[in-house]
Amino acid sequence: xxGVTQTPRYLIKTRGQQVTLxxxxxxxxxxxxxxQQTPGQGLQFLFEYFSETQRNKGNFPGRFSGRQFSxxxxxxxxxxxxxxxxxxxxxxxxxxxxxxETQYFGPxxxxxxx
Amino acid sequence: AQKITQTxxxxxxQEKEAVTLDCTYDTSDQSxxxxxxxxxxxxEMIFLIYQGSYDEQNATEGRYSLNFQKARKSANLVISASQxxxxxxxxxxxxxxxxxxxxxxxxxxxxILP
Numbered sequence: 001x002x003g004v005t006q007t008p009r010y011l012i013k014t015r016g017q018q019v020t021l022x023x024x025x026x027x028x029x030x031x032x033x034x035x036q037q038t039p040g041q042g043l044q045f046l047f048e049y050f051s052e053t054q055r056n057k058g059n060f061p062g063r064f065s066g067r068q069f070s071x072x073x074x075x076x077x078x079x080x081x082x083x084x085x086x087x088x089x090x091x092x093x094x095x096x097x098x099x100x101e102t103q104y105f106g107p108x109x110x111x112x113x114x
Numbered sequence: 115a116q117k118i119t120q121t122x123x124x125x126x127x128q129e130k131e132a133v134t135l136d137c138t139y140d141t142s143d144q145s146x147x148x149x150x151x152x153x154x155x156x157x158e159m160i161f162l163i164y165q166g167s168y169d170e171q172n173a174t175e176g177r178y179s180l181n182f183q184k185a186r187k188s189a190n191l192v193i194s195a196s197q198x199x200x201x202x203x204x205x206x207x208x209x210x211x212x213x214x215x216x217x218x219x220x221x222x223x224x225x226i227l228p
Contacts (some may be wrong), residue, residue, distance in 0.1 A: 033215065033216070035216075042218060042219075042220050042221070043205065043218040045215035045216070045217070048215060056213070056215055058215065088157050090157075090159055092159070092216075101147070101209075102147075102149060102161055102164050103149075103161075103209075103216055104161055105151070105158060105159035105160075105161070106158070107156065107157060107158040108157045108158060108159075110157065
């Protein structure tokens with residue numbers, strides 16, 4: 001089975017721009033979660049989608065948004081980029097939601113904001 | 115309050131020796147899952163091992179075992195016969211049942227010396 005895939009792998013943007021990151025979960029997985037990883041804050045939960053619905057949201061400003069499509073693929077959007085948004089964005093999938101199941105991660109997208 | 119505590123920011127271990135990475139957690143839930151992930155320099159988060167709160171036996175996966183002490187809220191990872199390829203960042207994480215996000219510790223950077 002193919003793993004979680006994320007595109008693009010690397011991205012450079014400037015302040016004020018917006019960016020869209022994509023995540024394709026493992027086949028059959030319906031839950032997709034997004035995390036931001038920075039050296040200072042570590043790994044922080046952004047949000048989780050299940051069956052095209054946002055189930056949970058972390059403590060991030062409204063500039064961070066996401067969505068999930070009927071094929072379980074998910075996108076994350078960050079508008080009005082700030083320097084502090086430079087991070088590794090990780091996507092993880094699991095078969096369902098809320099059951100304590102293992103989440104399997106993709107390779108991440110490294111975003112650099114200049 | 116920090117829910118996952120990893121007290122060892124970095125460790126140096128001789129190749130072929132066993133390694134124990136410490137993790138303590140805090141939760142008032144009775145149902146939860148504990149995970150260990152490995153993150154090499156490439157950035158991808160690799161799932162290693164899972165322990166459910168109701169599992170009576172310690173989880174094992176090849177060279178990895180989880181020393182689960184529920185009363186002490188401890189979930190240490192043991193790597194037997196360490197290899198150079200084990201050099202990476204290791205994260206302990208917890209997922210409370212009914213919640214959708216994984217909470218990560220700050221990580222332990224493990225260096226295996228030849």
